[in-house]
Amino acid sequence: MIELKNVNKFYSTGDETLHALKNINLKIEEGEFLAIMGPSGSGKSTMIKILGLLDNNFEGEYLMLNKDIRSLSDDDLSSFRNEKIGFIFQDFNLIKRLSVKENIELPMLYRGCSMRETKAVVIEALKKVKLEHKINKYPTQLSGGQQQRVSIARSLVNKPKIIIADEPTGALDSTTSKEIMEIFKDLNKEGITIILITHDINVARKSNRIMSIFDGELKEGEM
């Protein structure tokens, strides 16, 4: 479902060039649950931005669902991304002045759905993260773990094939982290491919495949 071939990423600042990803070759099959580990500055976020179609400025080949990513226009790339990928972040990225329901329906409204269509989908997504009873609350009224569950529900409303999560448990204690990982495992069982970045080996071990990145080089297995 995902194939990177000889991918290299360079950052240029002034007259310096940084070789941030070095000759990455990676195949991810549909239904995999992959964790990527690596020290600070090793290239994890750089990698996730490319995998998540947020950065199209790299060398090499990238196929997602048999589409050559480099051949898509910016508009086609955005709609492909919105249709296929759900994103989860360490700091949840919820909008404070919007309710749980309003946060979750936002990606649907961006896609052009009407308000009439959203409610049933929002409730279905909230059921998957066991938070239906908080539908009318606001983010500040929820714990960190609950906010992360809302952000997972938000990532589900456009029925993504892939979920990409950058340190999703980074701001949570170990018990709450386990609960979040159980949700990812359930979603994975339903067929969603999951790629997550983590510093925590206990989190990584809940996945089915661990890769490590060091100084821009990606390797199979734990560090």
Ligand SMILES: Nc1ncnc2c1ncn2[C@@H]1O[C@H](COP(=O)(O)OP(=O)(O)OP(=O)(O)O)[C@@H](O)[C@H]1O
């Ligand atoms: N926009 C940028 N311009 C220039 N250099 C960058 C840019 N973004 C990242 N880098 C550099 O690329 C390297 C990889 O950065 P990246 O953010 O991918 O690391 P990371 O593994 O996600 O680290 P962390 O665990 O701290 O989030 C680092 O040396 C960083 O300084």
Ligand SMILES: [Mg+2]
């Ligand atoms: Mg990072």
